[in-house]
Every structure is written in C-alpha cells, then in structure tokens.
Amino acid sequence: MAKLTIPAEEGVCPGNLGCPGCGANLVMRYLLKALGNDVILSVPACCWAVIPGYYPNSSLKVATIFSAFEATGASISGLRAAFDVRGKKDVTIVGFAGDGGTADIGLQALSGAAERGTDAIYVMYDNEAYMNTGVQRSSSTPEGAWTTTTPGGKKQLWKRGEKKNMMEIMVAHHIPYAASVSVGFPEDFVRKLQAAKREKGLRFIHAFSPCPPGWRHDPSKTVEIAKLAVETHIFPLFEVRHGKYILTKKGAGLPVEEYLRRQGRFSHLTAEEVKAIQKKVEVNWELLNRTASVMTDELY
Amino acid sequence: MLRLTARGKEARGAPVVLGTSKPVKTGSWRILKPIFDQERCSGCLTCWKFCPDVAIEIKEERPRVNYDFCKGCGICANECPKKCIKMVRQELE
Amino acid sequence: MRKVMTGDHAAAYAARLSRVQVVPAYPITPQTAIVEKLSSFVANGELSARMIDVESEHTAMAACISAATAGARTFTATSSQGLALMHEMLFWASGSRLPIVMAEVSRALAPPWSIWADHLDVIAERDTGWIQLFCESNQEVLDSIIMLYRLCEMQRVLLPAMVIMDAFILSHTLEPVQIPGQHRVDEFLPPYAPGTLLEPGSPSLFGSVAKPDEYMEFRYGMDVAMREAARLLPEVEEEYRRKLGRSYGGLLENYRCDDADVVLIANGSVVSTARQVVDQMRAEGKKVGLGKLRTLRPFPSAEVNGLIGGKAAVGVLDRSYSFGSGGALFSEIRGAAYGRSGSPRIKDYVAGIGGRDVTPEVLRGIYEDLLSGRGGESDVAWVDLAGGPLIRNAEGGG
Numbered sequence: 001m002a003k004l005t006i007p008a009e010e011g012v013c014p015g016n017l018g019c020p021g022c023g024a025n026l027v028m029r030y031l032l033k034a035l036g037n038d039v040i041l042s043v044p045a046c047c048w049a050v051i052p053g054y055y056p057n058s059s060l061k062v063a064t065i066f067s068a069f070e071a072t073g074a075s076i077s078g079l080r081a082a083f084d085v086r087g088k089k090d091v092t093i094v095g096f097a098g099d100g101g102t103a104d105i106g107l108q109a110l111s112g113a114a115e116r117g118t119d120a121i122y123v124m125y126d127n128e129a130y131m132n133t134g135v136q137r138s139s140s141t142p143e144g145a146w147t148t149t150t151p152g153g154k155k156q157l158w159k160r161g162e163k164k165n166m167m168e169i170m171v172a173h174h175i176p177y178a179a180s181v182s183v184g185f186p187e188d189f190v191r192k193l194q195a196a197k198r199e200k201g202l203r204f205i206h207a208f209s210p211c212p213p214g215w216r217h218d219p220s221k222t223v224e225i226a227k228l229a230v231e232t233h234i235f236p237l238f239e240v241r242h243g244k245y246i247l248t249k250k251g252a253g254l255p256v257e258e259y260l261r262r263q264g265r266f267s268h269l270t271a272e273e274v275k276a277i278q279k280k281v282e283v284n285w286e287l288l289n290r291t292a293s294v295m296t297d298e299l300y
Numbered sequence: 301m302l303r304l305t306a307r308g309k310e311a312r313g314a315p316v317v318l319g320t321s322k323p324v325k326t327g328s329w330r331i332l333k334p335i336f337d338q339e340r341c342s343g344c345l346t347c348w349k350f351c352p353d354v355a356i357e358i359k360e361e362r363p364r365v366n367y368d369f370c371k372g373c374g375i376c377a378n379e380c381p382k383k384c385i386k387m388v389r390q391e392l393e
Numbered sequence: 394m395r396k397v398m399t400g401d402h403a404a405a406y407a408a409r410l411s412r413v414q415v416v417p418a419y420p421i422t423p424q425t426a427i428v429e430k431l432s433s434f435v436a437n438g439e440l441s442a443r444m445i446d447v448e449s450e451h452t453a454m455a456a457c458i459s460a461a462t463a464g465a466r467t468f469t470a471t472s473s474q475g476l477a478l479m480h481e482m483l484f485w486a487s488g489s490r491l492p493i494v495m496a497e498v499s500r501a502l503a504p505p506w507s508i509w510a511d512h513l514d515v516i517a518e519r520d521t522g523w524i525q526l527f528c529e530s531n532q533e534v535l536d537s538i539i540m541l542y543r544l545c546e547m548q549r550v551l552l553p554a555m556v557i558m559d560a561f562i563l564s565h566t567l568e569p570v571q572i573p574g575q576h577r578v579d580e581f582l583p584p585y586a587p588g589t590l591l592e593p594g595s596p597s598l599f600g601s602v603a604k605p606d607e608y609m610e611f612r613y614g615m616d617v618a619m620r621e622a623a624r625l626l627p628e629v630e631e632e633y634r635r636k637l638g639r640s641y642g643g644l645l646e647n648y649r650c651d652d653a654d655v656v657l658i659a660n661g662s663v664v665s666t667a668r669q670v671v672d673q674m675r676a677e678g679k680k681v682g683l684g685k686l687r688t689l690r691p692f693p694s695a696e697v698n699g700l701i702g703g704k705a706a707v708g709v710l711d712r713s714y715s716f717g718s719g720g721a722l723f724s725e726i727r728g729a730a731y732g733r734s735g736s737p738r739i740k741d742y743v744a745g746i747g748g749r750d751v752t753p754e755v756l757r758g759i760y761e762d763l764l765s766g767r768g769g770e771s772d773v774a775w776v777d778l779a780g781g782p783l784i785r786n787a788e789g790g791g
Contacts, residue, residue: 002344002361014354014369015324021373025352038593042459053324055601063591065462066600068485071455074447078417078456079591081443082463085414091593109455112448186349212373220374220387223350 006190007033016059018051021219023209023226025051026183027125028060028096031207034193035121037062039092040083042076044106045069046098047132048125072097073109076120092197093120099140100130103164114173114202121196121203124166127211135214139164142234143280144273146216146265158268162280170204171240177201179239179248182208184226188237188248195239208235216264228259233285238292244299245292256281326353330372332387334365340384347376347385394572400563403531403570404470404496404556405430407538409440410578411494413468414585417445417456419475422508423564424498427470450475454482454493461491462599464592466542466585469493472560473500473514480518486553487522487615489600492545492585493553494538499661499712500560501747509748510559512661512713515689516721522615524554524622525689527660531568534558536639539573543582544629549621559662559712560748573637581636623691644693646685649675650700653682655763658697658726659710660686663744663751667710670756681760686722694729701730704737706763712745719773742784744776751777758783 011032018025024047032039041064043049049066052058067075076095083091095113097106102124110122129147130136137147141159146152150159170178177199181189189207196203210226212219229235230251237249256278260266269277347363348356355370356363363376377385398406404427408416418428434440443465447453450471457467471479476497486493501511515525526541528534534556541554558564591597603611627643634640649671650656659667664685674681684700686693701707707730711720718724723741730736742759745751755777762774762784771786778785 002342004345006349008358010354012354013322014366015322015326016353017324017326018352020329020352020371021375022352026350029352029354040463040591040593050602052598052601055603055607057324058598058601059324060598063593063595064598065459065591066598067455067459068481071452071482074417074452074455075459077445077447077452078415078459078461078467079463081415081417081445081456082460082465082467085441085443085465086463108448109452112452115448116446218374220378222352222373223375223379 005187006030009033009037011037011061013059013061015053016051017053018047019213019219021212021222022051023183023211023222024048024125024127026222027123027207027209030183030186030189031094031096031123031193032062034190035092035094035197039094040065040079042067042072042079042093042095044072044075044097044101045132046101047127048096048098050132069101070105071109072101072106072122073111073113076122077113077116077118080118080120095120095122097124098131099124099126099128100138103139103166111173114170114175114204117201119200119202121193121205123205123207125207125209127209127214128163129211129214131211131214140166144266144269144277146268152268167204167206167240171243173202174243175202175204176242177203177239178206180206180208180235180237182226182230182235182237183210184223184230185237185249192239192248214265216267217262221262225259225262228254228262232256232259233281234259236285236288238288244295245288246295247289247292325368326371327368330370330390332372332374333367333390334370334372334374334376335386335388336363336365337384337386338362340382342382344381346379346381350375350379395569396572397567398531398570399426399565399567400531400534400558401426401498401565402430403535404538404558405434406572407535408468409434410573410575411468411539411542411582412466412584413440413442414465415443415445415457415460415467416469417447417453417460417467418469419447419450419453419471421450421472421475423500423560424470424472424475424496426564427496450478451482454479454486457493458482458486458489458491461493462489462591464585464587464590467493468495470496470498472498473502476514476518477502480521483518483521483523488611490551490615490618491553492542492551494541494545495553495555496534496538497555497557498560498564499557507747508560510562510662510712510745511747512711512721515555515557516713516715519690519721522552522619523690524552524619525557526554526687527557527689528563529662529664529685531563531566532570532639533641534563535570535572536633536637536641539578539582540629540633544622544626546585547625548588550618550625552615552618552622557661562662577637581633619691623688623693626688641687642685643696644688644691645696645700646687647700648683648685650682650684652680653704654680655706655708655760656682656684656701656704657708657710657756657759657763658684658686658700658722660689660722661712663710663712663756666751666753667756670753670760673753674757674760679760679764681764689722689725692725692729697726697729698733701737701739702733702735706766707737707739708759708763709739709741710751710759711741711743714743714746723773740771741773742776743773749777755783
C-alpha cells in the first residue's frame, strides 16, 4: 500500500452538516490528525458550530466547548487557567475560529490572549467572509471580491481594501510561532501543527479554507484552488519562529488569473483589475522574500 | 439530580455525546456519485487524503467510498492522479 | 480575626477564603480594589489562584465560563459599564449552568458619567438567570460570597450569582468585618466538584445547537433551579450560622413589621440607615417597619406577601427606574401582591439615583408620606429632586 503521508487516525466522523467540498472540513480533519484527539477544542459561533450537527449529535470525537462569537481568545484563556490550576499543564488547548471570529469581532480577545502569552494553539480557518451567516464581507475578504454585503451592483460596490494581514498582526504580539497553512498541502499543514505543538505560548495558525458556496466555485475544485492560492503567491506558505520568517514553499509563481478565474466571486474583474492584483501580489511576495532573507541565523 | 425529559431526552444544558453523527446520512444529499475504476486505482490514497467528509475509508489498502455519507463533492475525482474516479449522475433511490 | 476594611476588600477576602481557583477580571471604579487585593494575595502566595488580567469585562465573563466548564471555581467582579458589557455573557453563564460568583459593585450607568451608587446596572440584568443578592454591610458581602458558592454549586441549583454592594457606600467605606478562619470556611464549603467536566478524551461537547424541540426544556430547568435556590438559601444560611456564627434572615428580612401600620421595602446600603430611622420613629410612637429585600432573583413573592398583608400602606424604595414603567422593585412587589387578600396601597419612592445620598431625613420624609396617606392617587414619587418638594409625586401614576 502507499505509505500514508499524514496520520491515519481521524478526529471527525462522517455525517456532518458541512457543504459538499467544504474547505473548513479539511482544516479540522488535518488539525486533529496533527495534534491527536486528546485536545480541548474551543469553537465560537461560525460554520464549525453547525458542522458537527445539532444536539445531541456531534461529528467531533474531541472534547469541545462552544463559545460566543467574539470570545474564542477569552475562552482559551479561561481553559488554560483552569487546567493549570488543576495541575494539568500538558493539556493542549486549541481555539478554532473563522476569519470573522478572529480578525473582526474576535480580534480584541485574541490580542489579549496573545499579549498575555496564553499557552494555546489558535487556528483561524479563513474562508474570507462571514460564511455561516450567508457570505457577508469580513476584513479577510480579498479586495474586489463579491459578497452579499459587497454585491457590486450599479455602483460597483465590491469589497474595498486589502485583506487584513493577520500573520503580521499576530507576529507583532511577539508570539513564539505563527504559520500559514493550506488544505492543498496536507503534509505541510500537519508538519506545522506538530511544530506548533512543541512550542509554549500563543501559537497562531492561518489556515486557507476555500468555500464553494461563498466563493462560487465548483465543490470539486476546493483542493485545486487551495493549491493555486499558494502557487500564485496569493497565499504564501511560511512560518515565523520567534520572529524569524521562514518561507516553506516557493510556489511556481503562476499568474493570479489561474486562481481568480475559477471563482465566481471574481468573475466581474476586468483585465485591468486582474493586472493590478497581479502587481500587488508580486510586491507582497517580494517583500516577504526579502524579509525572510534578512533573517540569517547570525541575526537570531 | 432533577431530570427533565423532552420527548425522551434528558435536558440539562450540556453535554452531547461525541462522534455520534452517524444517524445523519448525508449521502442523501448527492447529485453526483463517485464511481471508482478499481483496475486503474494504484492505491495511492490521495482520494482518502482529500475527502472533507471522511467518506472514503481504507479497506485492505484500497479506498472504499461509504455511500451513506458521501456528498458527491467530486474532490476525489478532481485530485486522483490516475483519473480513475468518474462522477456520474446519482439516480434517485 | 476582626479587621476594619472596605467592602471591596471584604469581597477579596471572601474569594480567598472560598479558595477560588481562576479569577479573570478587568478593573473598573469602584471595584478596582477587589482585583488589586486578590492580585496581591496571589503574588504573596496567600491564594493559589490564576488571575487573568483580561482586556475587557466581556472577556472576563467568557473566561469565567470556560474555566468553570473545565472544573475550576471561578470568581470575578465588576460594576456598571462593565456589567453592561458582560451582558451577553451573563446569559451564557446561566444557560451553561455554571456556579460562577461575582461581586457586583452597583453603580450608575452613563451618560451622564457617574461612578456613584445606583441599581440600574443590576436591574438591567434581572432576566439573565443570575441569582441577585443585595448586601447591607461589608460583613454581609464577605459572608454572602462564601454562602453563594455553597448554594450555587449544589446540583439542584447550578446557577451563577452576583453579590451586590453599593458603590463607595460599601465598596470604599471602612467597617469592622469578622474574617472567619480558613479551616472553618473549609468545613462549610467543600471543593468544587462538577458532575460533568470538560476533559481531554472525554465524550462531551458543551453549548451545541438545540432545536425548538429541545430548547424550551433547558430553560424550564433553569426556572426550577431558581426556585430551588429560593428554597435552599435559608437552609444554607442556617448551616452558615451554625458553623460560622452569622445569618441574614433569608430572602426578605422582617424588621419590626409585624405590628407596623406602614412598611418600607428597600435593598442595599439604605437598609442600614432605614433601621435607625425605624427605631427613632418607633420611639416616637409611630408604628413603622422595614422589609430588607436580599434577593431580587429569586424574587421572594410569598415572603413579600407575608410581610405586607394587612398593612395600611407599603412603600418601595427603588434606587433605579425603568423609564415609562416604574421602579423595578415596585413593579415586582406590586405584581406579587396583586389579587392577594389584604393587599395594601403600594407606592414607589425613587431615591438615591446616581449616588444621591439617602439620608435619615429623606427616609423619615418617605415614612411620613406613607403614614399621612398624602399623594395616595400617585403610584410613584421621585424623592429629593432639586428645587421641589421632598416627595414629588409623578403625574399619571407609575
């Protein structure tokens, strides 16, 4: 048999309520493969509060607490304190929230948890909009994208402004480990989560999570699109270990058009707008490369 | 402790038993159904790796779809390196 | 050991004696000394708890909830704007059936900006499913926190509770407080032992979605628990009295009401002033009485009716107001009394808003108003407003 490149054990069961082709389903699946099922999961209001199913069922095999939407950072802080005081410092606590619950309404609580050095892993699964409530824009929605609250229309009101850079925000909190992962690269995903597990303090994972109904793409293309995001340099894969930037995948440098044309949320973009996006992506990629290259072992 | 029942269930403001989504047969959602050409399958298990629903199990080193749960998303067919999975129209059962 | 201390410090000592384990808290005047004192206890090794210096009150309550779910005895404290900010999470705490105890320093809400005593912040949280208990003295603050951990952690209760003290009047005023020995508190309050616990590898998911077929029963269970709390609080107090020497008269204390012609029902720190006024007026031959409302939730309907039945007039002192409706205590007391035989005339006296002093003169004025039967057609009077009579009867009734 082919040797399995990721752990075999599952932390989730079939029979969940995720959409066909759900990227967030893959995020959770790889997360639990990497960390094992002995973790404590804290999940706010988001797709993943519904995906396990309604009371009394759950597709998760892992001890879980659901919290209010903005409270993941708070919830993991309380969990860590409780387990510490009960003498169980080795329990892995995982906060698992969407881009809304992390970069928008949840940002304050996450910032507080990170600033206090809370010993937990925080995973933001980024499907680039408030998907659970019906595809409304978030600060993580890419510039120019269609959402229900940036529907274009006669006034061309698509999402304005670039995607909020959560990796930079979290690195600015002096956390020991931050990494971007994509469901297109499960081996890299698992490796990084296992690296995160070995650290102490607040570890942040930015997980790229395509969404067929929200991004208007064919459900069969979820993994393909997740790979293209990396290959076009739109979503670079890198780690920041104690402030040191490490690129983990070079990516083929494919034109952004390969990524954009597969998604209905970008179908209105003109050639000019695609060119502008290409330029921005190239600049950001160059900056990331330069940052990483300065970080020699001598410096650190 | 006070026990209340709502149509036979205990109501106490929490716990749910984990790993109990089996009653939810999401296979009924399918519009397309993956059909595997077992001759061409090399057993690489890429399909297993990329299934969002854990609907592909590993049985004797080969992938086997659990059609009770497969939602027919087609990721397996799209990612298969041997192109041995076809998505066909699901007939009403 | 007897020490002179503020209400804030009394709350901190109570939390320490209760061996709280996790304290997520955010400072707000006039609660800050509670958090500071607890921090210094922890820093000096006098309390082995984890303080979490959270970045907002909303986070404080959210962290209490997860910590309590994971098996820790949790405590926090807040006031006014902070309590209002926690509002969403108060529902979450009670719906999760967690025995969190919180010291709430009752303070006015902005705008205008005020740091002084007022009950609107607490009144606004009546429907959150929390037990609400008002204190008259710093001693009562200390004793009540310990008692409520005992009550709330009972399987038949499992609801959170707020112990309420008036801003500055109790929080920052020095009073003699008897601090019980740790071993005596330990005899009264065993360690927190929740039935179901969030543990790695344990088959539990907390807070999942419940459809219309299931949700209502969860809520009914909370009402049952609140009624159990009403029943059990006097028993818990009796146990506290036996083991630690003090009790406070249950849900509603009757002070010289039995043969009174008129009775005033009040809560919080004004009660201690009112006791003195009652004694003075009694010495003058006026038959007045005082009902001290300790718990707003659970609301002691039966006890209220027992107290006011057959009286000529009943006044209710509200340190808050629900605009367009009436004071909260007034509405609830009148509602409880409706249709009961011997229901007396009930009148609302809105006083002390925003920290305005409720002096013995003001209380005497209220009692005189009740005794005289003046302004009987008005249900509500605002007391001691500038530039008018002491008792200003509102037009149109409450």
